[in-house]
Amino acid sequence: MSTKERKQREFAEREQRFLDQSRELIRRDGLLNLSMSRIADECDYAVGTLYQHFASKEDLLMALVTEDVRIHAEMFERVTRWPASPRDRMFAIGVADMIFVRRHPEHFRLAQYVFTEVVWGAASAARRQTLLEANQPLGDIVNGIVLDAVARGDLDLNGLTAEEVCVGCWSLAIGMHNLVHAEGMLQDFKVRDPYRLMCRYFQTQLNGHHWRPLFDAGDDAALDALIKRICNEVFNDLCTQ
């Protein structure tokens, strides 16, 4: 049945069109002014058609976040394929985050909104499920790196669970994304490059866990060199700067 397949493909293509156009509209007019009828209009479809793809506006936003999360996970997967010490791979996770956000500046704003009770509750259960599934690898990959380090004897959990180690890094990253994207928050703080700072704190935190080999977080040249190396060896095509 090629007909059925063609239809499915066309349906998927139309969905993509809606998603892309939604991103464009958010970029242009802000999340605040995104409206379902405008999305439909711009794609030359009726609103009803849009609703065949997304149960609600929140559903659509969640689909956008899910797309981003998949890209994010793909970046993390590259890290797992990178032949380096667990410590460097863990650091590379931080670098991945930094690069990801530079390429998807709207993502954390959107994600922050989507994981809010307000939006979470208004999206369809299926969509929530899909998002959580897309998210899963992110945690698994980071967890795997920690376990790897433990197995190699580079890291002693010292009473923590591997997950707790992950959560420490994760907090740092999410916190920084939030500060950067919270309106008016960082404006009169003397913070030069928040994401480079985040990378530095990543190293500080790993040192705090006595994760070997230790790294001198104050050594700017070494930090920049490592970031650069990771950009080249792991994210070559994604590093514009």
Place this chain on the structure above:
Amino acid sequence: MSTKERKQREFAEREQRFLDQSRELIRRDGLLNLSMSRIADECDYAVGTLYQHFASKEDLLMALVTEDVRIHAEMFERVTRWPASPRDRMFAIGVADMIFVRRHPEHFRLAQYVFTEVVWGAASAARRQTLLEANQPLGDIVNGIVLDAVARGDLDLNGLTAEEVCVGCWSLAIGMHNLVHAEGMLQDFKVRDPYRLMCRYFQTQLNGHHWRPLFDAGDDAALDALIKRICNEVFNDLCTQ
């Protein structure tokens, strides 16, 4: 003119009533179902009256966050009055955060929403201004502790600005609040007490800055003792557990 003063007081009281009732409604039905007409109804006023106090729903939400931030700042001020080493005071900031969130579980959810472009853009400029002003002391106090440590010779900034040190702690705290309040995020992670973990990472990060005296973050007994001490000496009336 006592009449004028009375009127002002009554106006302020009514505003407080609206705010309190809004909190109650959010607690009961969730942010999602908060509606201006319901708030007015429950307070036995017409919607129009509600709008004399708040330019918009977003404005009202921002007012709620501002109230919380003031309480938060009051807690930080207690820390500045606590006679202890800068390092312990810095740690006490983390503890303050933990206690604050336990007492105001909705705050970070709400704040997260309010600092979103969506809401930020829809609130009145005056309200935004007030919120930023209420926020100011939070940054100033933490910054002051860092500068104090530097002055005493307990901390070498090592190329960072004082603000950057603050931002490190801040990221950690905000990140953890976000994870804890992001629906479905931490659910299947083996994380026991996220806020205690945050406190531990606070110590780890301060160690990472070589902020003297160092503290063994893996020493659970010492960590719990210090937290307990801070609860007793600084936040005695606020620590239920």
Place this chain on the structure above:
DNA sequence: CTCAGTTTTTGAATCATATTCATAATCCGC
């Protein structure tokens, strides 16, 4: 190619709320 049945698309109608504003009520000083 045609037609009945099925699926898909459409957009006007519905619904829910935020917000406004003309009118009514209240207050104030005299």
Place this chain on the structure above:
DNA sequence: GCGGATTATGAATATGATTCAAAAACTGAG
């Protein structure tokens, strides 16, 4: 008790999400 100012009211308006009955497009058998 009065006239003018201030404040409260809630019906009317506006916006935008969502629904759904009707129209259009498609399907496959004859």
